[in-house]
Amino acid sequence: MSKSKILVVEDEKTIAEAVIAYLEKNEYEVIWADNGNLAVDYFRQNKPDMVLLDLMLPGYSGEEICKIIRSESRIPIIMMTAKSSEDHIVDGLNLGADDYITKPFSPRELVARVQSLFRRTLKNDSFKKNIIEFNANDLKIDLDAVEVFKKDERVSLTQSEYKLLTTMAKTPNRTYTRDELIQYAFNSDFDGFDRTIDSHIKNLRSKIETDSTNPIYIVTVRGVGYKFNGERR
Known part of the structure; x- marks a missing residue:
């Protein structure tokens, strides 16, 4: 230890x-x-x-x-x-x-x-049930404070990026289509095309991935959509 x-x-x-x-x-x-x-x-x-x-x-x-x-x-x-x-x-x-x-x-x-x-x-x-951590504290999401940390440094996310991240992080390894992400993350509060999700994902990766060109958290499932990978602590 x-x-x-x-x-x-x-x-x-x-x-x-x-x-x-x-x-x-x-x-x-x-x-x-x-x-x-x-x-x-x-x-x-x-x-x-x-x-x-x-x-x-x-x-x-x-x-x-x-x-x-x-x-x-x-x-x-x-x-x-x-x-x-x-x-x-x-x-x-x-x-x-x-x-x-x-x-x-x-x-x-x-x-x-x-x-x-x-x-x-x-x-x-x-006792912090609303804090979820991944990959030995590399990525941490505080659901109560609505904050995200990468290697203990706070990451500034837009509301849309935060909603997408938490939707997928709560159910690791589940594959979501773009339409499902719109439904679960935004409900009816979404003004855009399903391909707008791709732009949000690209921006999110640039903030939480160590190498956004080779993501380990938000993975593309070709022909379907996206899923969240990560070993939860």
Whole structure:
């Protein structure tokens, strides 16, 4: 089983070294960024499972980093800071942080919070019945939030593209004719020809497929229509 990956964003070397030592002792893989700009780069390059985030940093501030991460991902964030007033804590949580620990803190306490947050996140995920994931989280559809993610990055779909995707993804390996897609995805709310479906499919592939010229999700069934492939998690 692969280790959970944690991005530690902390510009004070002694604090970072203590945190990293305790995390690695508890079998976590750790990436360290000592400034805000590097933190954003590492977040996007390494796709960590959690971020431990100092607020007062060179480059992007912790608050700015939190906003960037939340615009792109739902991974857990724990803020680590000397800003200990109630207003600061509330502001941090409102930005999207999941937990908040004030300096000075015990590395043991921080690790306990990390473990607790991972358990809570896993438990909550198990109850998200309206989230469907395919191919080891390569593609995720949040039916409640009406959002689609490709490798944890939000994909902007039109309403028509979203309707087509969810119609097919809910019944993988079923082949739909163009007329059936119009019927099931749009009902009577469709103004166009059946071949318009082809244009929507082409645009959808460009957004959710790794290689739209060789699609693995929305597959053409020649002479019939389309079907959705994908190993559901």
